[in-house]
Amino acid sequence: MNLKQKIANIPDWPEKGVTFRDITPLLADKEAFKYVIDKMAEPYLDNPPDFVLGIDARGFIIASALAYRLGAGLAIVRKAGKLPRATIKKEYTLEYASNAIEMHEDAIKSGDRVLLVDDVLATGGTMSAAIELVEKLEGNIIGVDFLIGLTALGGTEKIKYPIKSLIEY
């Protein structure tokens, strides 16, 4: 399946010089959506993680269907201020903004096998922050997977765990 045909390329958005990869046409295509979730699940079918961890907000889309497919629990990382119970927090900067993310401090336990997932790997800033949160909770990171990897932006070098990107630019 030619997945790149299902992605809309938006030049200079949200900022000049950035090409935004819009996955909404892919999500809307029922065959393509099922295909990408099944493909991302494939390597873990024999030994699923305890948790798939999704990152606010588009990361939830990939992580949720993937957790369902794998029969895993879903854990979430949210933008600061959105989670109601005791959290751990990490501030970071990314391609076109600075931000902070949080995770409930009981979201995962020491030794839990965690697959971190987001829609797009750009500079890796958000994912690196999420990794730090999981490490603080002593989760066992078994993989860091993306629907799309923008390999020229250096994110791959920043992340010290096995990375998979289904679609690469």
Next chain:
Amino acid sequence: MNLKQKIANIPDWPEKGVTFRDITPLLADKEAFKYVIDKMAEPYLDNPPDFVLGIDARGFIIASALAYRLGAGLAIVRKAGKLPRATIKKEYTLEYASNAIEMHEDAIKSGDRVLLVDDVLATGGTMSAAIELVEKLEGNIIGVDFLIGLTALGGTEKIKYPIKSLIEY
């Protein structure tokens, strides 16, 4: 399955007088997560919608797994300013904030069968705004489903389509 046991009740959050129903323990429980998605999918298995529509951000969690389960496409409504292509927009007020949501104007076509989904029905403000967007695109709304319905808050009366809530308070 006693689903209410999997939900954390947070008094006075995010504002005094509001009890926030935190679904993160339910999502983290792999059996409970699979159960709620399967239960929400059940009524549509014989005749799935063209699209499950998820609302930014927690609504994505329910909608995505449900779209995957049903073999449907996933359409999304986002907070204003997040979608990169031509959109339609609706401003609204809800329980504890005012807001605006957008949808790509090509997200659904006239006559498409659409199942709208969110995690929690409170006053119905967000969902009513999403319904107006789908109506503007002439979508055929086949249902409006929630994981949790807070029936005392009046949202049920505001929505003029068939509503289902898996868990009611």
